[in-house]
Amino acid sequence: MNNKKEILGQYFTKIEIVQRLLDLLFAYKKYNKKIKILEPSFGTGNFIAGLKEKKYFDIDGCEIDKKLTENPCDFIEMSLTKKYDLLVGNPPFSKYNLTESYYLLKKYIKSKVWPSLYLTPKELKKDKEKIENIFILKSLNHIKDKNSSIGYVLPISFFIKNKNKSVKEEILKCFSTIIIYQNEKIWFDQNIPCCFAIFTNIKKLENKIIVIYENSVKNEEVFDIKNIHEELIPQIIFHKNNGYIENDKGIPLKEFLESKNVKVKKSYKENNVSAGNILEKDKIPANEPVENYKLAVVRVGNASVGKCGLINIKNDVLNDMFYIFDLKDQYKKDRQIKENICQQINRKIDYFRNITCRVGSKSIKKEDVLNFRVSI
Numbered sequence: 001m002n003n004k005k006e007i008l009g010q011y012f013t014k015i016e017i018v019q020r021l022l023d024l025l026f027a028y029k030k031y032n033k034k035i036k037i038l039e040p041s042f043g044t045g046n047f048i049a050g051l052k053e054k055k056y057f058d059i060d061g062c063e064i065d066k067k068l069t070e071n072p073c074d075f076i077e078m079s080l081t082k083k084y085d086l087l088v089g090n091p092p093f094s095k096y097n098l099t100e101s102y103y104l105l106k107k108y109i110k111s112k113v114w115p116s117l118y119l120t121p122k123e124l125k126k127d128k129e130k131i132e133n134i135f136i137l138k139s140l141n142h143i144k145d146k147n148s149s150i151g152y153v154l155p156i157s158f159f160i161k162n163k164n165k166s167v168k169e170e171i172l173k174c175f176s177t178i179i180i181y182q183n184e185k186i187w188f189d190q191n192i193p194c195c196f197a198i199f200t201n202i203k204k205l206e207n208k209i210i211v212i213y214e215n216s217v218k219n220e221e222v223f224d225i226k227n228i229h230e231e232l233i234p235q236i237i238f239h240k241n242n243g244y245i246e247n248d249k250g251i252p253l254k255e256f257l258e259s260k261n262v263k264v265k266k267s268y269k270e271n272n273v274s275a276g277n278i279l280e281k282d283k284i285p286a287n288e289p290v291e292n293y294k295l296a297v298v299r300v301g302n303a304s305v306g307k308c309g310l311i312n313i314k315n316d317v318l319n320d321m322f323y324i325f326d327l328k329d330q331y332k333k334d335r336q337i338k339e340n341i342c343q344q345i346n347r348k349i350d351y352f353r354n355i356t357c358r359v360g361s362k363s364i365k366k367e368d369v370l371n372f373r374v375s376i
């Protein structure tokens with residue numbers, strides 16, 4: 001296997017991160033040291049080491065790669081008769097452009113552990129599904145009772161609004177408390193945007209989602225469980241609540257912009273406007289009709305997202321990186337407002353970097369641009 005690291009999702013959680021995650025888990029959920037624990041994809045074994053350090057010794061482990069263990073085992077094939085008080089670890093994540101990294105139904109259709117026992121009707125209809133989702137669904141069938149918990153490192157994209165709905169619904173059938181944790185550290189040898197999700201039942205926190213972002217302090221926000229399909233990304237919620245959206249200062253751009261799409265000439269190769277030169281276009285040339293100028297905001301790319309310029313709808317050719325907005329009728333010929341808005345966005349491009357989670361091909365939302373506040 002050439003790209004084994006990507007196919008099997010071999011990103012091992014740093015031991016100091018594991019220790020923090022376990023501390024967090026046991027701070028919320030009290031267990032005695034005798035509980036039965038499963039690490040379903042232990043890799044180099046850091047979670048198991050962290051658990052032993054805390055004097056938990058009744059631990060089963062599973063790891064598919066024979067280079068990492070003498071007894072390789074595929075968690076998906078593990079008998080469902082095995083039940084645990086706690087399942088904890090960092091399951092593999094699928095890479096969106098790498099089919100082999102997905103759970104392929106055909107591979108398991110003849111397994112002794114029937115897929116229909118752990119997949120929902122929705123997943124059963126799909127040929128492939130993200131491996132992390134399958135790990136969650138199967139784990140739900142390995143919990144012992146109401147006092148059991150699952151604590152998994154998950155890609156942050158799991159908690160994007162309206163994503164993975166059927167998996168989230170299944171989780172809610174077993175658990176009424178969800179804790180989602182992120183901090184500013186890098187958890188693996190590569191920076192993969194992820195979080196630690198604890199699915200559990202805690203009387204005092206029944207029907208609650210606790211979202212925690214830890215930088216120098218622990219910032220906590222509590223939501224009702226009915227918000228499960230909303231965007232629950234700790235870092236973004238933290239930034240939204242801490243000055244990046246100045247709640248009472250300025251007027252949201254939606255007061256000035258039309259929300260409908262503006263058609264523009266696009267070319268991948270022959271564009272004259274790209275994220276690379278958009279910042280130069282913050283003025284409308286004196287001899288040009290102002291109404292031809294529309295607002296272009298870069299919607300993708302780590303370095304450029306949020307950069308903005310005024311493009312000429314008649315002459316300019318753009319690449320695919322932009323949202324294009326027109327202003328409402330009363331402002332279409334207002335040069336000053338157009339230039340002013342453009343400059344105010346560019347003064348705060350950090351806003352878009354901080355309030356938006358960009359994973360894979362995901363871009364900022366149009367809504368985020370329309371909610372940006374300006375002082376006019």
Ligand SMILES: C[S@@+](CC[C@H](N)C(=O)[O-])C[C@H]1O[C@@H](n2cnc3c(N)ncnc32)[C@H](O)[C@@H]1O
Pocket residue numbers: 008009010011012013014040041042043044045046047062063064065068073074075076089090091092093
């Ligand atoms: C993201 S790594 C995490 C390892 C470890 N939990 C940690 O945090 O350091 C995922 C691990 O899952 C293993 N793996 C992938 N598919 C598996 C499967 N079906 N069953 C068991 N292990 C699997 C990979 O080989 C890899 O070591």
